[in-house]
Amino acid sequence: HAAEANRTDLMTITRFVLNEQSRHPESRGDFTILLSNIVLGCKFVCTAVNKAGLAKLIGLAGETNVQGEEQKKLDVLSNDVFVKALISSGRTCILVSEEDEQATFVEPSKRGRYAVVFDPLDGSSNIDCGVSIGTIFGIYMVKDSIEPTLDEVLQPGKNMVAAGYCMYGSSCTFVLSTGAGVNGFTLDPSLGEFILTHPDIKIPKKGKIYSVNEGNAKNWDGPTAKYVERCKFPKDGSSPKSLRYIGSMVADVHRTLLYGGIFLYPADKKSPNGKLRVLYEVFPMSFLMEQAGGQAFTGKQRALDLVPMDIHERSPIFLGSYEDVEEVKALYAAEDKK
Numbered sequence: 001h002a003a004e005a006n007r008t009d010l011m012t013i014t015r016f017v018l019n020e021q022s023r024h025p026e027s028r029g030d031f032t033i034l035l036s037n038i039v040l041g042c043k044f045v046c047t048a049v050n051k052a053g054l055a056k057l058i059g060l061a062g063e064t065n066v067q068g069e070e071q072k073k074l075d076v077l078s079n080d081v082f083v084k085a086l087i088s089s090g091r092t093c094i095l096v097s098e099e100d101e102q103a104t105f106v107e108p109s110k111r112g113r114y115a116v117v118f119d120p121l122d123g124s125s126n127i128d129c130g131v132s133i134g135t136i137f138g139i140y141m142v143k144d145s146i147e148p149t150l151d152e153v154l155q156p157g158k159n160m161v162a163a164g165y166c167m168y169g170s171s172c173t174f175v176l177s178t179g180a181g182v183n184g185f186t187l188d189p190s191l192g193e194f195i196l197t198h199p200d201i202k203i204p205k206k207g208k209i210y211s212v213n214e215g216n217a218k219n220w221d222g223p224t225a226k227y228v229e230r231c232k233f234p235k236d237g238s239s240p241k242s243l244r245y246i247g248s249m250v251a252d253v254h255r256t257l258l259y260g261g262i263f264l265y266p267a268d269k270k271s272p273n274g275k276l277r278v279l280y281e282v283f284p285m286s287f288l289m290e291q292a293g294g295q296a297f298t299g300k301q302r303a304l305d306l307v308p309m310d311i312h313e314r315s316p317i318f319l320g321s322y323e324d325v326e327e328v329k330a331l332y333a334a335e336d337k338k
């Protein structure tokens, strides 16, 4: 009977957020409207990405499709969709996208109280081989939506009111935190709705998987090299960790969130700030990890305490199971004492 009740008691993402909103009597439903526009963008990208597999038919980027229309690169198309959906929501005043060099300041008549930072299609180089990719976003509440400045988004990640990602893989999974835990939703294509499938996600305290591009090992600093060495040749007689690296941040982080372990994109001699972007990759994923009981570290500090100086700034990142990240922190602390 319970299963039957569940089947008919559809907890859609919109209903879930409305329930959450009732915890904030002061909110005027703005966040729900904003989120529904982000969800709309993700549904569009999900169908576009799945169709991309038939790219030969609809024309690859730069070519023309059967209607002779200029085919946009999927990440450019996705960016256009998100920018338009966020502006038309009437709830945003600043947008920062991985695809746009400059921040977008929404025209005054359409301004709202939120700033959204996002990577519309992270890992898009993996599209042509069918590897999972994703959209990553973070949301700040702005102080001054009348005359907003860039300072509203050059804020530490701990000031975000919400963060999440949508992974386009074997299924389309939307993972969200509004600051009260982490919940996962799966798109039911027959309904066109995201249904709650992973309530209250908690990351295991310790994991058996490490996730890093070992191809960069030559350029790692001491503590990172020591940590990875320990994953492979544990000193305490425990079994070595498995290496899993997909090379698509959303997929690697999603696996880490559900299975535990650690994802790292460290600094190296070639890129002293690592590769991943602070505002729309490091902060949202760090926010989710902390909300799920894990943690996120830059090699120097708690990732969410970082204050960005530039909207496309990069940072090294070590995130995942609480105890695994603690080991990295101890190795960096020992290095600092030298």
Ligand code: P6P
Pocket (backbone or CB within 6 Å): 122, 123, 124, 125, 213, 247, 248, 249, 250, 252, 275
């Ligand atoms: P590398 C994809 O290009 C991306 O931005 C992230 O999704 C991913 O985690 C990382 O870069 C992979 O980088 O240098 O290991 O190929």
